[in-house]
Amino acid sequence: MKKERNLALRLGYVSKINDWTLSGDILKKLLRSANNMKYLRSLEPNADGSITIPRDEYEALLPNLDYWQQLEDWMVKMDLRQKGVDMRIGLDIASLTLKKLVKTIVLVAGDSDFVPAAKLARREGIQFILDPLWQSVSDDLFEHIDGLHSGLSKRGNRRTVRPRRS
Structure with missing residues (x-):
């Protein structure tokens, strides 16, 4: 990868x-x-x-x-427990967002640790898509995304972006 x-x-x-x-x-x-x-x-x-x-x-x-x-x-x-990953990803999201290097961020996660990063990205006009790999998504994080996307269906086939309902 x-x-x-x-x-x-x-x-x-x-x-x-x-x-x-x-x-x-x-x-x-x-x-x-x-x-x-x-x-x-x-x-x-x-x-x-x-x-x-x-x-x-x-x-x-x-x-x-x-x-x-x-x-x-x-x-x-x-x-x-896995340690240190959330902070690294959050810093990457902030850096990419503030430097205007991306238009869309796809985050493969689902826990509420990423709420501040997601809020920052969306406030700066970045599309923030979440791929929770078929796991549950915290309500706090779901509130701050632009869409849910799963790269793979439960059977392993590709899926498309599903826009978030407003």
């Missing part, structure tokens, strides 16, 4: 935010079940080492067992 004509590729760096992490829903369920584990520890074992749990409490604990048994390795991931 770096060698494509009329295309600027901005690469950032990957930063490790945390170590291994679980998705939010799974983590919440497991943390809730941790309170039940404290309950189990508080029970006195029988002479043979077994624990007697009343039937109603046993049935309340069963869903927690399911959470732990359903845990799979794909649910755990390294918490990595």
